[in-house]
Amino acid sequence: MLTLSQDLLDRVLAHARRDHPDECCGVIAGKDGVATRLFEMANADRSPTGFTFDSAEWLRVYREVDDADEELLAVYHSHTATEAYPSRTDVLWSQHNEFAHWLLVSTRSEQDEVRSFTITDGVVAEEPVTVT
Amino acid sequence: MSIEVRIPTILRTYTGGEKAVEAKGDTLLGLIDDLESRHAGIKDRLITAEGALHRFVNIYVNDEDVRFLGSLETPLKDGDSVTVLPAVAGGSVGGAVAL
Numbered sequence: 001m002l003t004l005s006q007d008l009l010d011r012v013l014a015h016a017r018r019d020h021p022d023e024c025c026g027v028i029a030g031k032d033g034v035a036t037r038l039f040e041m042a043n044a045d046r047s048p049t050g051f052t053f054d055s056a057e058w059l060r061v062y063r064e065v066d067d068a069d070e071e072l073l074a075v076y077h078s079h080t081a082t083e084a085y086p087s088r089t090d091v092l093w094s095q096h097n098e099f100a101h102w103l104l105v106s107t108r109s110e111q112d113e114v115r116s117f118t119i120t121d122g123v124v125a126e127e128p129v130t131v132t
Numbered sequence: 133m134s135i136e137v138r139i140p141t142i143l144r145t146y147t148g149g150e151k152a153v154e155a156k157g158d159t160l161l162g163l164i165d166d167l168e169s170r171h172a173g174i175k176d177r178l179i180t181a182e183g184a185l186h187r188f189v190n191i192y193v194n195d196e197d198v199r200f201l202g203s204l205e206t207p208l209k210d211g212d213s214v215t216v217l218p219a220v221a222g223g224s225v226g227g228a229v230a231l
Binding site: 023049052055056080082089093094 | 140141142188189190192195197199215217218219220221222223224225
């Protein structure tokens with residue numbers, strides 16, 4: 001289960017809409033499994049079909065989270081023409097990352113779609129998103 | 133000669149849980165070979181079979197991404213700091229670094 005505030009969820013959705021038709025991406029940091037703050041990241045690919053964290057920005061964010069004794073709770077990104085479900089590319093990259101949760105947003109229609117997943121050794125499992 | 137290498141959580145299985153280890157080398161490749169001699173297995177996570185920097189990691193020398201320096205040939209000197217991070221990417225089809 002991914003637990004986050006309405007404010008953080010609204011910021012994820014707003015980021016996804018703002019960057020559409022390109023994919024957006026970012027980090028949700030947490031403490032003891034509860035989301036604490038959000039970092040909007042630049043999509044170095046500026047692409048409607050993929051994202052890559054800008055390496056310099058990622059180093060700053062990783063340090064800031066680590067220095068605050070917080071955890072990399074979730075990575076979020078948008079799919080702008082397909083469903084909010086991890087792609088093969090997402091599953092591949094998940095195996096090389098440290099995020100407990102993958103939060104996906106789809107902006108393919110005017111209706112927001114947001115879903116959260118754990119991806120463990122390549123196995124995708126959907127989980128509830130709890131908004132506090 | 134001693135260079136501090138900061139290791140991300142996902143690779144600490146190779147360093148006995150240590151967040152940072154010391155290593156030596158005149159270039160990044162030399163440093164990675166030195167790391168491998170004491171932390172067997174870590175080199176395969178950093179460098180591909182073809183000998184290129186792995187796309188799943190970012191390596192920084194003094195906070196500069198080595199892809200913008202000399203990649204594995206980046207020269208190192210005493211007191212430099214090296215940071216390894218997991219690269220983060222994904223997407224509906226995949227961007228510049230996809231399959």
